[in-house]
Amino acid sequence: MCGIFAVFGCGPDMETFRPHAVALSKKIRHRGPDWSGVKVCGNNVICHERLAIVGVESGAQPLTSADESLILSVNGEIYNHVTLRKLLKKEHTFKTNSDCEVILYLYEEMGLDLLKHLDGMFSFVLYDKNKDTYIAARDHVGITTLYQGWRHSDNSVWFASEMKCLSEDCDRIIAFPPGHYYNSSNGKTTQYYNPEWYAHPAKGIPAPEEEAALLSPEADAEMYASLRAALEKSVKKRLMSEVPYGVLLSGGLDSSLIASIAMRQRRSEETGSVSAEDDDDIRSAFSSSSAFPRLHSFSIGLPGSPDLAAAQKVATFLGTVHHGFTFTVEEGLDAIGEVIEHLETYDVTTIRASTPMYLLSRKIKAMGVKMVLSGEGADEIFAGYLYFHSAPSAQSLHHECITRIQNLHTSDCLRANKSTMAWGLEARVPFLDRAFLDVAMRAEYASHKLVNRAPYNHKMEKHIIRAAFDTPEDPYLPREILWRQKEQFSDGVGYSWIDRLKLHAESRVSDAAFAARAERFPVDTPATKEAYWYREKFERVFPGPQCLESVVRWIPRKDWGCSEDPSGRAQKGHVAAYEK
Numbered sequence: 001m002c003g004i005f006a007v008f009g010c011g012p013d014m015e016t017f018r019p020h021a022v023a024l025s026k027k028i029r030h031r032g033p034d035w036s037g038v039k040v041c042g043n044n045v046i047c048h049e050r051l052a053i054v055g056v057e058s059g060a061q062p063l064t065s066a067d068e069s070l071i072l073s074v075n076g077e078i079y080n081h082v083t084l085r086k087l088l089k090k091e092h093t094f095k096t097n098s099d100c101e102v103i104l105y106l107y108e109e110m111g112l113d114l115l116k117h118l119d120g121m122f123s124f125v126l127y128d129k130n131k132d133t134y135i136a137a138r139d140h141v142g143i144t145t146l147y148q149g150w151r152h153s154d155n156s157v158w159f160a161s162e163m164k165c166l167s168e169d170c171d172r173i174i175a176f177p178p179g180h181y182y183n184s185s186n187g188k189t190t191q192y193y194n195p196e197w198y199a200h201p202a203k204g205i206p207a208p209e210e211e212a213a214l215l216s217p218e219a220d221a222e223m224y225a226s227l228r229a230a231l232e233k234s235v236k237k238r239l240m241s242e243v244p245y246g247v248l249l250s251g252g253l254d255s256s257l258i259a260s261i262a263m264r265q266r267r268s269e270e271t272g273s274v275s276a277e278d279d280d281d282i283r284s285a286f287s288s289s290s291a292f293p294r295l296h297s298f299s300i301g302l303p304g305s306p307d308l309a310a311a312q313k314v315a316t317f318l319g320t321v322h323h324g325f326t327f328t329v330e331e332g333l334d335a336i337g338e339v340i341e342h343l344e345t346y347d348v349t350t351i352r353a354s355t356p357m358y359l360l361s362r363k364i365k366a367m368g369v370k371m372v373l374s375g376e377g378a379d380e381i382f383a384g385y386l387y388f389h390s391a392p393s394a395q396s397l398h399h400e401c402i403t404r405i406q407n408l409h410t411s412d413c414l415r416a417n418k419s420t421m422a423w424g425l426e427a428r429v430p431f432l433d434r435a436f437l438d439v440a441m442r443a444e445y446a447s448h449k450l451v452n453r454a455p456y457n458h459k460m461e462k463h464i465i466r467a468a469f470d471t472p473e474d475p476y477l478p479r480e481i482l483w484r485q486k487e488q489f490s491d492g493v494g495y496s497w498i499d500r501l502k503l504h505a506e507s508r509v510s511d512a513a514f515a516a517r518a519e520r521f522p523v524d525t526p527a528t529k530e531a532y533w534y535r536e537k538f539e540r541v542f543p544g545p546q547c548l549e550s551v552v553r554w555i556p557r558k559d560w561g562c563s564e565d566p567s568g569r570a571q572k573g574h575v576a577a578y579e580k
């Protein structure tokens with residue numbers, strides 16, 4: 001992954017503006033410490049800060065087409081780039097081995113239809129010199145971050161991977177909506193990602209009275225096989241890397257499953273069995289792979305935390321080279337200011353959970369690893385949060401899953417992207433693969449995600465994904481991990497982390513200040529001292545209403561008893577218009 005930054009239509013004096021743009025782009029160099037590039041064309045500047053993982057030697061950006069009429073800056077990975085090249089009807093001379101270059105020629109041949117074909121995670125801006133127009137786009141669920149800003153003094157439009165590039169110059173900043181593109185010709189932002197299960201969420205969910213008739217071991221077996229095949233394929237795609245990579249192991253089910261699948265893939269890779277049904281993307285990925293000879297896994301927690309012990313158990317079982325790091329509460333507290341600066345949010349849950357991941361990412365990068373696989377998304381897809389136990393029906397559960405997936409870019413995707421990119425480490429998230437989502441979000445699976453409800457009476461959340469990988473003859477995971485009850489990341493690192501954060505905030509925010517909170521923070525007023533403390537830190541680095549507006553927060557449902565989470569008690573200040 002990388003950092004992108006672009007300004008379109010800025011004031012006439014480009015000689016002065018160019019060094020300013022370079023300085024702003026440098027603010028996100030942590031995302032791409034390997035190289036930088038700047039292209040100026042008319043009144044437009046397109047910059048790129050590169051983290052090299054695929055096409056390491058040749059893939060410097062911004063990329064340009066053969067005749068230099070298209071300029072492209074991408075943050076992301078396109079896993080099907082080999083297949084995409086075959087969609088091209090004309091001959092093109094590729095200048096690099098970058099997985100992103102194909103976007104230029106797809107655009108040339110099919111315009112915005114190209115977005116239908118991209119399989120991966122990405123944010124990009126593409127400038128078309130001949131038409132003097134540009135487009136910007138963000139991947140289907142917002143695995144990568146992207147912000148858009150406007151400066152009214154010269155009517156310029158700005159884009160950047162992080163808000164900090166825009167905060168000083170723009171009067172208005174938004175988090176760019178996932179699954180959308182922007183077309184400068186008409187100034188419109190349009191949704192391009194709209195799978196069947198988004199568009200018609202209620203379609204295909206059996207009525208409760210039909211459920212019992214549908215119950216069959218064959219149907220279950222088929223569901224489990226589909227889930228397994230889709231997740232294995234997703235992990236396999238994501239092993240495309242020319243540099244050392246590893247896996248994050250939180251000790252919970254989701255990351256453990258990903259680690260287990262990755263380990264199996266590598267084993268079959270070592271024995272030379274990329275199978276006949278594998279497509280060219282996977283063959284190509286494996287031929288260029290130069291990972292560590294053994295798979296490394298990483299975890300972090302307070303000394304004695306339940307997650308550390310569980311992660312170690314998984315690592316021993318799988319045979320990874322495991323690195324379990326500990327952090328002290330003081331180290332965590334010391335990092336809170338930096339975490340807020342990197343995350344660009346004041347959301348309580350996100351900050352709590354990001355801090356350990358932020359500290360861990362630094363350690364991982366220091367070991368020479370540039371990419372990790374991670375388990376985000378499974379709780380949203382499979383109704384893994386404990387409050388889902390109160391879902392009254394399959395319909396409403398399915399709806400809530402969809403809403404949570406649509407809001408991942410405000411929570412776990414934001415955390416995973418920015419905590420790791422703070423140190424130039426890339427996180428890949430197999431559960432959020434487009435094809436996997438299409439399988440896992442099938443309407444007919446919705447009732448299987450309910451807990452303690454007839455006819456299935458599953459005893460535990462995420463039953464179907466656990467059962468799908470419960471293959472005792474050749475186990476993916478130890479049973480006690482496969483069937484381990486959920487602990488949220490910020491709890492699992494050690495229960496005292498959150499308690500200590502709260503205590504610390506109590507000592508930092510006086511009762512008088514807290515009593516006057518609505519005057520100090522009239523918009524999205526913090527509901528707890530902890531929230532107040534984070535908000536204060538946020539506004540110190542990012543003053544101004546345009547920065548506040550860029551923060552999109554997800555407010556969980558209270559009617560299912562989800563309000564234990566302090567962010568859920570906060571006022572509904574900024575819920576983006578596109579949240580459905």
Ligand SMILES: *[C@@H]1O[C@H](CO)[C@@H](O)[C@H](O)[C@H]1NC(C)=O
Nearest residue numbers: 111112113135183184185186
């Ligand atoms: C952008 O919008 C204009 C005007 O509606 C349209 O003519 C053009 O084809 C669009 N651009 C792309 C790349 O589709």
